[in-house]
Amino acid sequence: MNHDLYNGWRESEKKKYSTKNPFKKRAIQNFLNKITELTPKHVGILVDVGCGEGVVINYIKQNVDANQIIGLDLSLEALKTAKRWNKNAQFIRASAYFLPLKNKSINSSLCLEVLEHLEEPEKATSELERVTQDSFIISVPNSTLFRLANIASLKNLRRLGEDHDHVQRFTEESFLKFLKRTIPESDFSIEKSFPWLIGIIKNLS
DSSP states (O other), X not given: OOGGXXXXXXXXXXXXXXXXXXXXXXXXXXXXXXXXXXXXSEEEEEEEETOTTSHHHHHHTTTOEXXXXXXXXXXXXXXXXXXXXXXXXXXXXXXXXXXXXXXXXXXXXXXXXXXXXXXXXXXXXXXXXXXXXXXXEEEEEBHHHHHHHHHHTXXXXXXXXXXXXXXXXXXXXXHHHHHHHHOTTSEEEEXXXXXXXXXXXXXXX
């Protein structure tokens, strides 16, 4: 990734994607590869909810044939950066709780590393289900593995490895229960990409 692109990034995202730690770099690369693998290869409209600086959109658009890609985020700073290096995508400031999209108007959606930051993750998941026709993908950190990885790199030791902006914690078991509770009428499965859990939701009602 071109390091000039980091100009104007939020500090947390800049640290994450510009890390020189080979283990973290590999984990991020594996995650991006897994998301690309799971995303439909041909799709009409693809939405990334909580797109941040547009890293996933930039990666996916090279491997997925989409008629239109839309990124949504609350941060104007992040959207400004995302627009700069994703010229052909559309970016809109919006909350995950209130997506400015019509019912079933999107073919596929992504919501990656977002739910752990939300006080009401169920509300965001319901919105994803409302606007999406075919399938969507949600990722969250496996709290146990994520915290251990942070502790191993001497990060957030006072919080036992937990990031300060995480208000939800998910294990594989609790994430499975969350999906069963919030989207009981749909089919779903869970994939893993250390230290993340990835939920694939299909056959939306």
